[in-house]
Amino acid sequence: MTQVDFYILKEQAKANRYMLACRLVEKIYHQGRRVFIHTVSNEEARHMDRLLWTFRQGSFVPHAQLQDANSAVTPVIIGCGGDAVEESDVLINLTTDVPNFFSRFERVAEVIDKEPELKTAGRERFRFYRDRGYPLNTHEIS
Template sequence: MTQVDFYILGDQSAGDRYQLACRLADKAWQQGHRVYLHTNSDAESRHLDKLLWTHREDSFIPHGLISESDQSLTPVLIGHGEQAGDEHDVLVNLATDVPPFFSRFSRLAELIDKDPAIRAAGRDRYRTYRDRGYTLNTHNL
């Protein structure tokens, strides 16, 4: 069963959920995991793609948009919509809805920041996972 973790940025936290996604993707990749970053739209995917190039000056995260990258050679992929390719290791969800393919992943990270709409959508996703019987872990940052 998928391990579901909610990462909640508090009011005093620096940055937003996109920066947190970069940190989590970097850490997971450094530990040998493949990562799929799921967004709401092409614009958000491209924003995240740019952030991954610049989030740390002293590191490089091999990444790309799922629609434009060789999935077999790219360990960190970014996309949106109903498909996540053949990925099944770590899913980082930045979309407002529950991804339809989340249950095939070993781990799911839900990222919540200070935005009221993001918090409300996160609560809805939390209830959905809880009602389906998933064990939920919460990390207040």
């Protein structure tokens, strides 16, 4: 059964959810796992693509956007809409909805920041997973 982890940025945190997602992706990549980053739009996917190249000095996370990726050799893929790659281990969800394909992944990382509408949508997703019996963890990030 898919494990769901909520990563919640505390009010005083200086980072935003995109930077937190980059940190998570880097950590997951170094564990040898494959990641799919699910975004709301092509624009947000491009934003994540740029951030993964620049978010931390000396960091290297091989990645590509879904339409440009060779999923057999690319460990981190960024996409939007209803598409996802089959062979990823971890889904990082940056949307406000539960993706209909989430259960194909071993783990789901839900990234929440201080924006009120994102917090509200995050609570709804938490209830969705909880009500269906998925194992949940919550991590508060400073």
